Amino acid sequence: MSIEVGSKLQGKVTGITNFGAFVELPGGSTGLVHISEVADNYVKDINEFLKVGDEVEVKVLNVESDGKIGLSIRKAKDNPPPERRPQKKGPRGGNNRPQRAVSFEDKMNRFLKDSEERLASLKRNTESKRGGKSSKRG
Template sequence: MAIEVGNVFEGRVTGVKPFGAFVALPEGRVGMVHISEVSNEFVQDINTVLHDGDAVKVQVINIAPDGKIALSIKRLLPPAPRQPRDGRPAGPRPGGFRNGQEGGRSGGRGAGRAPREGGRGPAREAAPRVWQPKAPARSDNLSFEDMMSRFKSQSEEKMADLDHETNNRRGGGYAPRSRRGR
């Protein structure tokens, strides 16, 4: 079986470091399980969980362009049951709206929307969101000038968005002297 993202393998721990463990995979390859991917519980010292020679079941979560293989053990474990925090009720907070308003904000982005029933939507309770790195943009053998042009246009878009957000904030925000009303 080829080593691809999402595949599950049986491997053997070949080395344990403070930041993670190295696992031997098929085809003579080696991957690393970061300490944050070992267990659903917080792991202070990886040596309490994994030892050299341990057989482990791992899932490939990333293969870097330089060939490094990121593995996870905890993604194959059943999710840990969530317990309510101490001193807080498990349901929605009472008095969540200001001044007795039922609809949330009185103006702006949230105006006119009906409040969600049950506090949170079903998607949030179904599975926690896990950050995944973005795949690098394909260059397709672009010339240096083409790459610079792409970078410049993306940069200008970001700056325009930032300028728009800054100038449209309540209270005026920053505006050059030539744009201010006198």
């Protein structure tokens, strides 16, 4: 049986390591479910989710030329929850309006301007505390 990327298969957990679980697939081949592909939430200890001998449904993520098969349990679920990023709040607490893309040069120019202003302010404050450049000690 050929294993194709994107297909869902039933498998049996044959081994567990600290980085994932080995799953035997139909046809005798074995693939790895990385610990990040076990559940939708953070998995600290894979043993809390899987045991050797468990029957699991997996989705084939990749098949490498050297025969290694990458699998996912969380992507094999029918309706995985959509991944959402938390919206950033503006300085006044509301959502920011969509902003235009800022180029790298614009960001760099803003950084240089801010940096020069901070250095000038710092110099002004430290020189006044030391007596300035023009004061000479005798």
